[in-house]
Amino acid sequence: MRRQNGNYIYNQNGKKYLDLTMGWCVGNFGWNNLEIKTRVQKFDGPDYVSPDYIYKPWTELAQRLARVAPGRLKKSFRSTGGTESVELALQAAMRFTERSKIISLEDAYHGDSLAALSIGSPDLGKWYRNHLSAYRIKPPLDEQSAERVEKRLSKRDIAAVIMEPIICNRGVMIPDQVFMTMLQASCRKHGTLLIIDEVATGFWRTGKLFGTEHFDIEPDILCLGKAITGGFAPMGAMLATGEVAEALSEEDSYYSTYGRHPRSVEAALATLDYIERNxxxxxxxxxxxxxxxxxxxxxxxxxxxxxxxxxxxxxxxxxxxxxxxxxxxxxxxxxxxxxxxxxxxxxxxxALTIDRKAIDEAVDILQECV
Ligand SMILES: Cc1ncc(COP(=O)(O)O)c(C=O)c1O
Structure with a gap:
């Protein structure tokens, strides 16, 4: 690929593509978004800041993320992308609950680390031993399904349930409100944390800043990535409630060499500013x-x-x-x-900025393909 603009990308030979994937929920605000791009290009801060030092713009970003996040999420932990956010979330849940088993949705996708693969679709992680997952939630995500989860949680050995709020990785599967309400109640009753993975759904993809906001729930941990920088730099973040964050001791401070690279922090701050203004x-x-x-x-x-x-x-x-x-x-x-x-x-x-003209063009092409 050679260049991008708005809804379009161009390959090495100059062929133009109308992009209705946006790098899979990364370029939410259009490719080459000038408001974000100009800020990143003008960035005049340090090339790099060691994770051992305080970097004020990161502190500002961490606080802003916690402020706009749903529920009682208070503290943001740095990461280089979605997989690392999920890894941190699983570790935090294990540390907090002193349990090690995880429940996830059948055929989910949460990234490519060994932990993420072992809670994801068996098709992806088939070479690796599935040592984390205790139970896979079977759709449809309704009252009966929530009852089955409650039964499994009642053994009180599950550290966390993890899921996307709107499951983009399963063709935009939408849970029933009753499922989410019951799931949260069961988690609280049995001392299990609820991890909501917003790596794909975050930053307005589903019509709200976070997909969680479609449901009346308060996750204990939230995972972010992808559109957090609009695609201008790699970054992720794991957000936790005060209690979960407090339980993490000094040695679990999640050292990440590039976890809050200054340029990524600037891109994320610019993205949040763009979102606020627009x-x-x-x-x-x-x-x-x-x-x-x-x-x-x-x-x-x-x-x-x-x-x-x-x-x-x-x-x-x-x-x-x-x-x-x-x-x-x-x-x-x-x-x-x-x-x-x-x-x-x-x-x-x-792109969340798409217009009717681009949609008409896409639909005309689709009509030729169906
Ligand atoms: C829901 C979800 N979680 C986690 C990830 C992993 O994110 P990354 O590719 O940034 O590591 C993805 C990637 O597609 C995802 O869709």
């Missing part, structure tokens, strides 16, 4: 463009009628024929449209 626009655009995109997709002549799931600008389109989605994704790529393979179909994660 919040009204983002809210309205996500709602209007999400509805418009789904309306347009519904008019396409698919060979069988699809199920469409949407939260904000996270959209999953599923078919009974498992291979059909893959064919559409390949075909669309050849025609200059980037969409992502999703659960039995395809998923769309367009």
């Amino acid at each position: 919040e009204d626009f983002l809210k309205t655009n996500i709602r209007e463009m999400g509805n418009y995109l789904v309306d347009q997709i519904s008019t396409l002549n698919f060979k069988s009628s699809p199920t469409i799931r949407m939260k904000g600008l996270a959209i999953g389109v599923g078919f009974k024929d498992e291979d059909y989605g893959e064919k559409i994704v390949d075909h669309a790529k050849n025609k200059g449209l980037l969409i992502s393979e999703g659960e039995n179909g395809f998923s769309l994660f367009p």
